[in-house]
Every structure is written in structure tokens, then in C-alpha cells.
Amino acid sequence: MAKRGILSEEALELVAHRFSVLAEPMRLKLVHALFDGEKSVNALVEATGGTQANVSRHLQTLMQAHILSRRKEGLQVFYSIADPSIFKLCDLVCGSLEKQLSKQAGVFNHGGR
């Protein structure tokens, strides 16, 4: 277990910002699409069904947060996941949500007439 000291105001802002970057479905979709390796912007546009402009913008946001990395090759730009902690992060949240949902389902199965 990591030791958790007192967090400064500034540190809190950083952490909050990091979470906020992951708080958009489209960006999660992009990250998820990159789980199995790098992809070009066009490939990501197709994979997500978003517009090119929007996908590009979200990729910028993810880049600025150092979550993705860029590789330019001719006309195309390939993005890939730069911060491996994203995997664990998503696993954690998904796991926690599954638990919650199964509990809520339990309420229905249990209480229902």
C-alpha cells in the first residue's frame, strides 16, 4: 500500500483534472479503442463513430494529460496509450461498478413480491 500523506490544494487540482479527462464517454471510447495497440486518427474516427473534428480534439486533451502518445508517419498520425496505469484504472472502476450493479439487481430479486 502506498502511503497517503496530506494532499496540497494544488495536488488535488491535478488529480481532479486527471479524473476529468477520463470523465467523457467519447474519450473513454478512444482509450478503449487503443487498448489493443496504436491506431490512426481515421481508424479512431471509424471505430468510435465520432466526427473527425471531435475525435481530434479529444485526442489533444488526452495528449495534454500525457495519457496518449503520438507518432507521425507521413500524412497519418498514430496514437497509442502512453500511461499504462490507465488499464488498472479502468479495471478498478469497471469492477467497482459491476459490484454495485449486482447489488442493486439483488435488491430487486430479493425484495420483489
Place this chain on the structure above:
Amino acid sequence: MAKRGILSEEALELVAHRFSVLAEPMRLKLVHALFDGEKSVNALVEATGGTQANVSRHLQTLMQAHILSRRKEGLQVFYSIADPSIFKLCDLVCGSLEKQLSKQAGVFNHGGR
């Protein structure tokens, strides 16, 4: 490692929402203040320096996300962390940010004469 399948649109929204709940400095401050055990609203107001109204609102948000739990005792309401995955989540993000910051520092130490 958990297996990561394809996430539905709906699942993405849930995960995004979960992140968005943690994407506010004030809420992180509250969660952080609860790391060492339950506290009353008043105690949290003092600990965070926020207004009572605002603290109460953020506590609602954290409750609805099933991150906190409530215990009422007379006039006071005590909140505590209900979802232990929060600890790991924060550790992960903090660790990742520390790495990033030390890398950025390295750039300066390295390139600068």
C-alpha cells in the same frame, strides 16, 4: 488481470460518470478527509474550509455514486467511505502523476546547461 471485453455505450457512460464524480477538487478533498474514518458534515466543513451548503451538495453527489455511506445519529450525519476501490484509485492516479512530474523535471535538469 481482469479480462476487458467490449464496452457498451451505456457502460461507457457509467464509467465516465464515475470519473466525473471524482473530477472535482472539493469532492476529492472530502474523500481525502474521510480516509481515516467517518466524519460529521460539520467536521467536513471545517476540514475542507467550504461552505455548509456546498459540502452538503458534494456529499450528496458522492452518495449517489455509492462512494460514500451515511449514518444518522441524532442531529448529526456521519459520512464514511463505502467503496474501498477509491483508495487504490487515488493511489494509482497519484503515482502516475508523480511519475509524470518527475519526468518533466528531468527534462529541465537534462537539457538545461
Place this chain on the structure above:
DNA sequence: ACACTATATGCGCATAGACTCATATACTTG
């Protein structure tokens, strides 16, 4: 140089949500 493709970005609109003030609710005590 021109046309073409891939990606990035300026701008404007619309919405979400954080904050404050005032007030409502819930409980306790006299």
C-alpha cells in the same frame, strides 16, 4: 504549382454543473 488526403483548430451555440444565498427539514432541549 495543383489537387488530394489526413489531421488540427477557430468560432459560436448549447448544456452541465459548481457556487452562493436564502430557506426548508429534521431532530433536540427547555
Place this chain on the structure above:
DNA sequence: CAAGTATATGAGTCTATGCGCATATAGTGT
């Protein structure tokens, strides 16, 4: 029941940001 304390919430304002449209920039091939 009245007064006091702890917490929650309605209404309004203000800022942030996601999205679409159009256009800019960068690179390739003829």
C-alpha cells in the same frame, strides 16, 4: 410548543466544456 442546532435543497448566476461547421495546416503524388 418554542427556540436552537445540524443538514439538505430550491433558485439563480457564472464558468467550463462538448459539439458541429467551416477552415487552416501539413504532407503526398502528378
